[in-house]
Amino acid sequence: MNVSTSKYLAHLSKITVAAVALFFVAACGEDTTELETPATCSQELQLCEAQVFLEVNQLEFLRQNGAVVLDTRDEDVYVNGHIPGSLNASWQVFRDPELNGILWDDEAKLQQAARDLGINNDDTIIVLGQGDGSGGDARAGRLFWTLEYLGHDNVYLVNGGFDAWLEAGYDGLEAGTTDVAEGDFTIDLRPERRATRAEVEAAIEEGTIRLVDTRTIDEWIGEELRNNPEGGHIPEAIHYHWEDVMEDGKLRPREDILAEFEELGIVPGTLTIPYCQSGVRSGFFYAVLKWLDYPEPKNYDGSWWEWSRAFEDGEVAIIVPE
Numbered sequence: 013m014n015v016s017t018s019k020y021l022a023h024l025s026k027i028t029v030a031a032v033a034l035f036f037v038a039a040c041g042e043d044t045t046e047l048e049t050p051a052t053c054s055q056e057l058q059l060c061e062a063q064v065f066l067e068v069n070q071l072e073f074l075r076q077n078g079a080v081v082l083d084t085r086d087e088d089v090y091v092n093g094h095i096p097g098s099l100n101a102s103w104q105v106f107r108d109p110e111l112n113g114i115l116w117d118d119e120a121k122l123q124q125a126a127r128d129l130g131i132n133n134d135d136t137i138i139v140l141g142q143g144d145g146s147g148g149d150a151r152a153g154r155l156f157w158t159l160e161y162l163g164h165d166n167v168y169l170v171n172g173g174f175d176a177w178l179e180a181g182y183d184g185l186e187a188g189t190t191d192v193a194e195g196d197f198t199i200d201l202r203p204e205r206r207a208t209r210a211e212v213e214a215a216i217e218e219g220t221i222r223l224v225d226t227r228t229i230d231e232w233i234g235e236e237l238r239n240n241p242e243g244g245h246i247p248e249a250i251h252y253h254w255e256d257v258m259e260d261g262k263l264r265p266r267e268d269i270l271a272e273f274e275e276l277g278i279v280p281g282t283l284t285i286p287y288c289q290s291g292v293r294s295g296f297f298y299a300v301l302k303w304l305d306y307p308e309p310k311n312y313d314g315s316w317w318e319w320s321r322a323f324e325d326g327e328v329a330i331i332v333p334e
Contacts, residue, residue: 047069047072047073047076049073050067050069050070050073052070053070053073053074055077058074058077058078059074059136060073060074062168063302063303063305064156064168064169064299064300064302064303065168065169065170065171065263065299065303066138066168066169066170066171067170067171067172067176068170068171068172068176068177068180068182069180071138071140071168071170071177072177072180072182074136074138074168075095075096075097075098075138078135078136079135079136079137079138080099080130080131080132080135080136080137080138081095081097081098081099081138081140082098082099082100082101082129082137082138082139082140082155083095083098083099083100083101083140083174084100084101084102084103084139084140084141084148084151084152084155085100085141085142085148085174086148087100089142090189091187091188091189092187093185093186093187094174094185094186094187094190095140095174095177095182095185095186096184096185096186097186097190098140098186098190099129099130099190099192100189100190101129101139101155102151102155103151103154103155103158103292103295105125105128105129106122106125106126106158106162107313111314111318112290112317112318113154113289113290113291113292113313113314113315113317114290114291114313114314114317114318115158115161115206115313119199119201122162122199122201123162123197123198123199126159126162126164126195126197126199127194127195127196127197128192128194128195129192129195130192130193130194130195131159131164131195131197132195132196132197133164133196133197133198135164135166135195135197136166136168137159137164137166137167137168138167138168138169138170139152139155139156139159139167139168139169139170140152140169140170140173140174140177141153141173141174142173142174142175142261143170143172143173143174143175143176143177143261143262144173144175144261145255145258145259145260145261146255147292147293148173149173149258149261149296150254150292150293150295150296151292152169152170152173152296153169153292153293153295153296153297153298153299154291154292154295154296155295156168156169156295156296156299157205157291157295157298157299157311158295160202160205161201161202161205161206161311162197162199162200162201162202163199163200163201163202164197169299171262171263172261172262173261175261176261176262204308204310205298205308205309205310205311206310206311206312206313207285207287207310207311207312207313208312208314209312209314209318209319209322209328211310212246212285212287212312212319213328215283215285216246216247216248220282220283221248221282221283221284221285222250222277222278222279222282222283222284222285223246223248223249223250223285223286223287224249224250224251224252224278224284224285224286224287224294224297225245225246225249225250225251225252225286225287225288226252226253226254226286226287226288226293226294226296226297227251227253227254227288227289227293227316228253229251229253231243231245231289231316232244232245232251232333233332233333234332234333238289238316240289240316240317240320240321241320241321241323241324242320242323242324242330242332243320243332244320244330244331244332244333245316245330245331246287246316246319246328246330246331247329247330247331249287249331250276250277250278252272252273252276252278252297254286254288254293254294254296254297256272257269257297257300263300263303266303266304269300269304270304273304278306280305280306280307281307283308283309283310284301284306284309284310285309285310285311285312286298286301286309286311286312287311287312287314287315287316287319288315288316289315289316289317290313290315290316290317291311291312291313291314291315294311294312294315295311295313297311298310298311
């Protein structure tokens with residue numbers, strides 16, 4: 013059996029599990045799960061001890077104590093079954109559609125987009141994707157990074173995403189949509205979490221950067237263009253495919269990932285900037301760097317979309333492996 017067939021069958025299996033779960037929820041009614049407080053959480057403080065990624069028992073504890081859960085899966089998937097009370101959210105509401113994945117250069121638009129997702133200043137925000145190690149998880153990572161850049165202090169991702177929650181057997185899967193009440197979040201931009209093209213250029217010149225290309229190998233070597241004017245990669249970048257930090261939709265052991273990173277020269281103390289096509293896959297990689305305690309990584313949301321067009325205009329250099 014080839015890899016594509018294996019992944020397809022695994023995906024069908026997950027759809028079947030979700031459908032069965034949804035049938036039983038429809039028959040049995042609302043969420044009635046009695047949850048024991050995880051050892052890493054405090055019922056008194058309604059907080060959990062976690063860094064960047066939550067396990068599903070922590071997700072469920074925080075959800076039942078008022079956390080806002082943002083489900084980044086496609087809307088047609090979300091309406092067929094989602095965690096009770098979770099809100100469907102897209103990272104794309106924060107981007108300027110004329111500039112691919114680059115954020116709006118308008119603080120009022122950024123703030124309103126966050127409020128339209130129901131986000132408040134004092135909320136605990138939990139972002140999740142499908143949990144199958146695919147692009148859906150990348151979208152969750154991009155939204156996580158965006159909210160951190162906008163200045164929210166209490167944002168988490170979920171290790172294993174929606175699939176891990178479903179497989180844990182919690183009751184109360186919901187179908188349909190959930191109404192969103194406008195939030196009151198006030199943004200406080202944190203430029204130390206976002207890399208601009210000018211900053212990447214300067215860091216390359218000064219030799220003070222570890223630039224990580226998180227795309228596929230075909231994109232890296234220039235064989236897959238993805239509607240860009242040129243293929244290849246940014247000078248001084250190293251390649252590490254973002255999906256390789258996961259196995260079966262969950263994070264691999266920290267020590268294994270750290271060993272691979274250090275072998276590539278991704279070491280603590282060096283400014284680390286991941287990029288991809290539009291800052292989505294690299295948004296997830298940014299979250300992994302934070303989880304591994306790398307100090308203040310930055311995500312380059314312009315990524316290859318911006319860089320390849322700057323090359324076309326003669327403004328930057330690129331590398332195309334022979």
